[in-house]
């Protein structure tokens with residue numbers, strides 16, 4: 001409430017208290033002046049009417065305002081105002097000796113009331129179409145204004161809420177088409193919002209949208225040029241956050257690495273010191289590694305863990321620690337089970353067991369598997385949709401909505417991955433019930449427990 005309105009409210013409250021008859025007097029005054037206006041037309045003389053009906057000078061200003069207000073309401077009763085009606089209003093204002101400032105303020109207030117009504121009608125279906133916008137423009141024009149101006153001054157909250165809803169709705173299916181984007185930017189302009197204001201307004205859903213795309217691409221384990229363009233477009237048009245952009249680019253690089261792995265393209269790294277490589281042997285990966293194996297001790301199976309270093313080459317996997325040194329030749333692997341950040345190897349001898357890599361050294365198991373497949377010439381590219389781990393798009397879409405686009409363990413909105421609650425290797429399927437959103441950190445902790 002403006003100071004002026006607060007004051008007028010207090011005055012009204014006070015006068016009603018000390019002068020209980022005032023309202024009745026005002027109504028009588030309004031009726032007399034209205035009658036005189038329509039009877040006498042151009043001969044109307046305010047001073048004479050005031051005199052004739054003994055209108056209290058203290059009531060005069062309020063009565064005049066109310067008469068003008070009534071004329072405004074009548075003129076607007078059909079939801080629009082004609083040039084003829086505007087001329088009549090000017091005529092009334094002149095004869096009521098209403099100051100130009102008061103008249104235009106009353107006109108503006110009335111226009112705002114009509115604008116609010118048209119707006120709630122227009123916003124109901126969630127789009128602001130051409131016809132609706134034209135109506136808003138007509139209303140604003142009666143005060144020599146524009147809808148954008150109305151939105152910037154009196155209807156900012158409504159405009160922002162509407163645009164947020166519109167944006168959330170176009171993103172609900174996880175996609176933003178050119179047509180949807182055009183409708184959003186057009187509405188943004190109609191609501192008098194600048195691009196910077198718009199970006200600030202949609203920051204959160206825009207980030208969620210990008211996170212959703214990333215999680216989707218990660219679950220497909222591939223990202224193509226169109227998808228990458230789409231992400232870069234979102235980063236420049238929807239967001240203005242250099243830190244977030246860096247994070248997304250790092251994630252894209254990760255997904256690309258995975259795509260390469262799926263196609264059998266393995267990275268090369270500097271060979272570590274202390275390992276004797278064969279001639280021409282290429283090192284693909286090295287990282288800290290935890291080897292877990294089951295040992296029979298007194299008839300019981302006891303699990304034993306050793307921390308060391310794991311090295312994957314094009315020919316074998318080498319594990320070294322202060323206590324033991326093992327190797328698994330790729331072509332001698334009999335079977336395996338993949339877990340997040342870990343791989344369980346079946347082979348003859350003491351090297352059989354579970355090898356776990358720290359979560360931050362992404363794709364150790366994937367590199368190993370690719371190396372094994374290449375060595376055994378069983379690499380099939382690209383991955384087929386029938387892959388047991390492939391989560392269908394509609395399932396991903398529902399799970400994303402259900403889990404609110406955040407990690408179900410820690411509520412983080414970043415580094416999200418679609419996780420099989422019961423791993424595929426243990427018979428878990430791809431239904432909604434078995435899929436959840438986990439962040440990379442929580443997913444790593446979960447796999448530690450397997």
Ligand SMILES: [Zn+2]
Nearest residue numbers: 407410439442
């Ligand atoms: Zn988490």
